[in-house]
Amino acid sequence: MSSINYSEKIPNNVNLSDDRTLQRALEQWQPNFISWWDDVGPEGSTNMDVYLRTAVSVDPNGWAQFGHVKMRDYRWGVFLNPGEADRTIHFGDHKGEKAWQDVPGEHRANLRRIIVTQGDTEPASVEQQRHLGLTAPSMYDLRNLFQVNVEEGRHLWAMVYLLHKHFGRDGREEAEGLLERRSGDANNPRILAAFNEKTPDWLSFFMFTYFTDRDGKYQLCALAESAFDPLARTTKFMLTEEAHHMFVGESGISRVIQRTAQKMNELKTDDVGKLRAAGVIDLPTIQRYINFHFSVTIDLFGADESSNAATFYSSGLKGRYEEGKRVDDHVLKGQTYKVIEAKDGQLVEKEVPMLNALNEVLRDDYIKDSISGVERWNKVLDKAGIPVHLRVPHKAFHRNIGALSGVKVSPDGRVVSEAEWNASVDQWLPSNEDRAYVASLMGRCVEPGKFANWIAPPVMGINRQPVDFDYVRFN
Amino acid sequence: MDMTEIHVIKQHLIDPEICIRCNTCEAICPVSAITHDSRNYVVDAEKCNFCMACISPCPTGSIDNWRTMPRVKAYSLDAQLGWDELPPELTPEELAAEGVAAGAVPDIEPVSPSLPAASNGEAVFNSAQYGATLPPWSAAHAYVNLYGPKTAEKSVTATVTGNVRVTEVGSDDYDTHHIVLDFGKMPFPVLEGQSIGIIPPGVDASGRPHFARQYSIASPRNGERPGYNNLSLTIKRVLEDHQGRPVRGVGSNYMCDLRVGDTVQVMGPFGTSFLMPNHPRSNIVMICTGTGSAPMRAMTEWRRRLRKSGKFEEGKLMLFFGARTQEELPYFGPLQNLPKDFIDINFAFSRTPGAPKRYVQDVMRERAADLALLLQDANTCFYVCGLKSMEEGVVLALRDVAQQAGLNWDAVGAALKTEGRLHLETY
Numbered sequence: 001m002s003s004i005n006y007s008e009k010i011p012n013n014v015n016l017s018d019d020r021t022l023q024r025a026l027e028q029w030q031p032n033f034i035s036w037w038d039d040v041g042p043e044g045s046t047n048m049d050v051y052l053r054t055a056v057s058v059d060p061n062g063w064a065q066f067g068h069v070k071m072r073d074y075r076w077g078v079f080l081n082p083g084e085a086d087r088t089i090h091f092g093d094h095k096g097e098k099a100w101q102d103v104p105g106e107h108r109a110n111l112r113r114i115i116v117t118q119g120d121t122e123p124a125s126v127e128q129q130r131h132l133g134l135t136a137p138s139m140y141d142l143r144n145l146f147q148v149n150v151e152e153g154r155h156l157w158a159m160v161y162l163l164h165k166h167f168g169r170d171g172r173e174e175a176e177g178l179l180e181r182r183s184g185d186a187n188n189p190r191i192l193a194a195f196n197e198k199t200p201d202w203l204s205f206f207m208f209t210y211f212t213d214r215d216g217k218y219q220l221c222a223l224a225e226s227a228f229d230p231l232a233r234t235t236k237f238m239l240t241e242e243a244h245h246m247f248v249g250e251s252g253i254s255r256v257i258q259r260t261a262q263k264m265n266e267l268k269t270d271d272v273g274k275l276r277a278a279g280v281i282d283l284p285t286i287q288r289y290i291n292f293h294f295s296v297t298i299d300l301f302g303a304d305e306s307s308n309a310a311t312f313y314s315s316g317l318k319g320r321y322e323e324g325k326r327v328d329d330h331v332l333k334g335q336t337y338k339v340i341e342a343k344d345g346q347l348v349e350k351e352v353p354m355l356n357a358l359n360e361v362l363r364d365d366y367i368k369d370s371i372s373g374v375e376r377w378n379k380v381l382d383k384a385g386i387p388v389h390l391r392v393p394h395k396a397f398h399r400n401i402g403a404l405s406g407v408k409v410s411p412d413g414r415v416v417s418e419a420e421w422n423a424s425v426d427q428w429l430p431s432n433e434d435r436a437y438v439a440s441l442m443g444r445c446v447e448p449g450k451f452a453n454w455i456a457p458p459v460m461g462i463n464r465q466p467v468d469f470d471y472v473r474f475n
Numbered sequence: 476m477d478m479t480e481i482h483v484i485k486q487h488l489i490d491p492e493i494c495i496r497c498n499t500c501e502a503i504c505p506v507s508a509i510t511h512d513s514r515n516y517v518v519d520a521e522k523c524n525f526c527m528a529c530i531s532p533c534p535t536g537s538i539d540n541w542r543t544m545p546r547v548k549a550y551s552l553d554a555q556l557g558w559d560e561l562p563p564e565l566t567p568e569e570l571a572a573e574g575v576a577a578g579a580v581p582d583i584e585p586v587s588p589s590l591p592a593a594s595n596g597e598a599v600f601n602s603a604q605y606g607a608t609l610p611p612w613s614a615a616h617a618y619v620n621l622y623g624p625k626t627a628e629k630s631v632t633a634t635v636t637g638n639v640r641v642t643e644v645g646s647d648d649y650d651t652h653h654i655v656l657d658f659g660k661m662p663f664p665v666l667e668g669q670s671i672g673i674i675p676p677g678v679d680a681s682g683r684p685h686f687a688r689q690y691s692i693a694s695p696r697n698g699e700r701p702g703y704n705n706l707s708l709t710i711k712r713v714l715e716d717h718q719g720r721p722v723r724g725v726g727s728n729y730m731c732d733l734r735v736g737d738t739v740q741v742m743g744p745f746g747t748s749f750l751m752p753n754h755p756r757s758n759i760v761m762i763c764t765g766t767g768s769a770p771m772r773a774m775t776e777w778r779r780r781l782r783k784s785g786k787f788e789e790g791k792l793m794l795f796f797g798a799r800t801q802e803e804l805p806y807f808g809p810l811q812n813l814p815k816d817f818i819d820i821n822f823a824f825s826r827t828p829g830a831p832k833r834y835v836q837d838v839m840r841e842r843a844a845d846l847a848l849l850l851q852d853a854n855t856c857f858y859v860c861g862l863k864s865m866e867e868g869v870v871l872a873l874r875d876v877a878q879q880a881g882l883n884w885d886a887v888g889a890a891l892k893t894e895g896r897l898h899l900e901t902y
Contacts, residue, residue, distance in 0.1 A: 003734040003735040003736055006639060006640065007640070049808060049809075049812055056637055056638070056639065056735050057734075057735040057736065059528075059735075059736065060503050060505075060527075060528035060529065060531065060532055062636065062637070062735040062736070063531075063532060064531040064532055065637055065639075067809075068808070068809060068812060069808075070808075217497070236502075239498075239499070239502070240499050240502070240503070240532055242497075243495070243497035243498070243499040243532075243533075243534045244534035246495055246497055246534075247495050247497065247534040247535050250495045251493075251495070251535070368513070369496070372496065372513060372514070373495065373496070376492075379492070379559065459492075459493055459536075460493075460536045463531075464536060464539070466783065470812075473812040475811070475812070
């Protein structure tokens with residue numbers, strides 16, 4: 001069960017060949033996927049051999065096989081973690097019952113919606129990152145970008161398999177829709193707003209993989225608890241791949257900060273102008289990028305009070321982060337949780353039923369995790385002896401979803417007037433000038449072992465290869 | 476206390492400066508040895524059994540840190556949870572102060588060493604008339620017959636950790652596989668050019684256990700994955716016998732159909748002659764067809780790794796590689812990507828539509844000028860591996876090259892044989 005059959009047209013470990021109808025349906029979807037990849041996948045990369053990680057099985061020995069392959073030949077497919085016999089539902093109203101191998105009729109619409117929303121983010125990332133290969137700061141980073149790209153593509157496969165196998169004609173139509181929407185397209189955009197934002201430069205890409213892929217981790221963790229067993233199993237395997245994406249972001253920003261700190265010490269200055277003249281990204285700009293990406297990403301968790309969230313939890317579709325490790329009744333009826341709202345020009349907390357606040361619970365778990373990563377970046381600054389710390393902005397800052405969407409809040413959590421917001425927004429969020437400056441640094445640097453001036457080399461190479469390893473062969 | 480009784484471990488630790496707290500290691504650890512708090516991910520020295528399951532899934536490399544420690548002084552979970560960075564390795568003096576003798580060996584080594592150190596000298600190698608029976612003078616010593624009918628252990632169990640197809644086209648049957656076998660903690664030291672025996676399970680038509688099939692090793696001495704106790708093979712399905720009658724090869728089909736996680740019984744290693752030179756500025760000329768490329772891949776990769784590490788001065792690599800078509804040639808893609816100043820690659824395709832048939836000896840003749848220089852250089856070794864039918868053509872081509880260059884083939888041919896510089900392994 002654990003190893004993946006690569007001799008089939010669609011590599012899988014789900015015995016796809018035993019279900020001819022499903023196999024044919026997926027085989028019809030496949031050329032559309034490839035043509036989508038050709039249209040909006042990584043630009044100008046078709047002939048490169050990239051040092052990619054490919055899974056040959058879903059157990060520890062097999063899922064990280066490294067070798068040079070052309071991205072178009074990457075074995076996208078359907079891989080589920082091994083199932084547990086007699087797994088039971090461990091939260092919500094169905095607690096203690098047997099996990100579902102098929103979709104119960106009453107939850108069909110909600111499950112489909114959850115899967116489609118998750119699935120829609122995967123090709124969106126690839127579209128958002130389409131042009132970044134042309135401005136990679138090193139061959140090592142280029143390889144990491146491509147690894148992220150192919151795995152996002154495979155995550156799309158994971159969701160499409162569920163749609164085809166369990167949702168009949170509706171599922172097939174939804175799967176087609178996943179290849180028809182386009183990130184940022186005014187007529188047919190991706191479902192979630194953050195996935196329609198541009199990722200124009202590598203600082204944005206690192207922020208995206210740090211913040212937004214971490215959102216992916218939390219969403220996938222919540223789905224990995226699902227009573228719908230095929231969803232739980234496929235998302236568990238996706239999580240192992242997602243980890244690399246977060247690594248790209250966390251180490252990427254860390255290296256940007258390290259390089260900036262190095263220049264600050266070298267030039268003995270924190271003057272933005274001088275640092276920009278030296279070709280590195282000043283800390284205030286990095287802070288503004290953090291503010292932007294953090295706030296856009298926490299919107300992805302949805303409204304702070306949501307009856308859908310309550311339904312999803314109680315009906316067993318979507319658990320909490322680390323549901324199995326929590327010590328409460330896993331039903332959550334009669335419990336409350338604090339959410340923030342703006343009242344009389346102040347942010348105040350109010351108690352709401354816990355079940356309705358589950359989006360907020362997941363958001364808060366995410367925030368805690370994001371903050372500790374930012375603290376690790378601060379250690380880079382501490383180590384360099386620079387007395388500045390980066391931080392994530394207040395949870396109410398720059399929100400466009402839920403109770404806080406109508407209020408203007410500063411990064412430190414003060415409700416501000418429209419006028420103050422307008423006067424200060426360029427200090428809080430990346431200005432056009434910031435973005436233009438960062439864009440001006442983006443030039444391709446892909447000689448093995450060479451790195452663009454604005455970023456430090458990584459501590460170690462991928463799969464313990466040397467940093468100057470031939471990660472991408474341009475042929 | 477007797478110094479030798481101090482139990483030493485290689486303690487498994489995670490570097491908190493690199494770890495991104497993605498939870499992959501904790502999720503994947505089969506013995507729940509990994510845990511975390513809001514600050515760090517840590518490994519419980521009491522529970523970790525060195526299974527290495529967490530190593531490759533870690534996206535950061537932070538998981539792969541080891542410290543020699545007296546077992547009783549192993550870093551506790553609490554200590555590790557408080558770290559901002561990894562503590563340095565204890566110095567020999569600090570270890571001595573804890574009662575650990577210099578050079579003390581851990582009770583369990585996390586990674587199996589793979590480099591051979593000495594030879595037992597026993598060899599079985601079939602060579603044709605022109606082939607040498609001795610290895611080049613600078614070859615490393617090879618271990619042979621560690622497992623076989625005449626040894627205490629008749630075979631050793633290896634686990635399949637990879638099985639991928641390496642040819643581009645053809646029906647599902649007409650394929651060549653790259654198979655990785657892992658020997659876990661069992662000794663199986665090998666060198667490039669050696670082979671191993673695989674015993675297919677079950678019995679033949681007359682009810683006897685199958686005899687072993689021999690396959691050349693396709694990976695270098697330190698493993699398909701450097702530093703791991705594994706090796707790779709290049710195996711093509713046998714679908715017809717030498718007379719062209721359809722027959723499914725027992726060994727090759729068994730091997731090609733293996734899945735990751737399956738185990739196989741292995742004998743060997745075999746071969747003490749088809750070994751590569753190791754002295755600086757030694758040249759290697761490799762001539763092969765099909766899966767005869769396996770030992771060539773091994774040698775090329777070893778030279779490539781040496782070159783990367785700066786441990787090899789110079790020395791030419793020249794490859795003549797024949798196949799029916801480009802698509803049937805194993806490792807075509809990876810070969811194309813080797814730097815031109817590292818290896819001189821010459822392909823010969825005999826069935827490319829619309830193009831005349833070309834065999835390796837044809838291409839060798841085209842490269843006569845370069846080959847003549849190499850033939851005259853005593854630092855050059857020649858290796859031929861592949862179909863039996865190529866052997867004569869190749870040796871004749873070498874003779875012609877020598878004669879055209881005004882060399883005395885009788886002298887040159889004899890020297891190649893007696894100096895262990897021409898190796899033939901055909902089947």
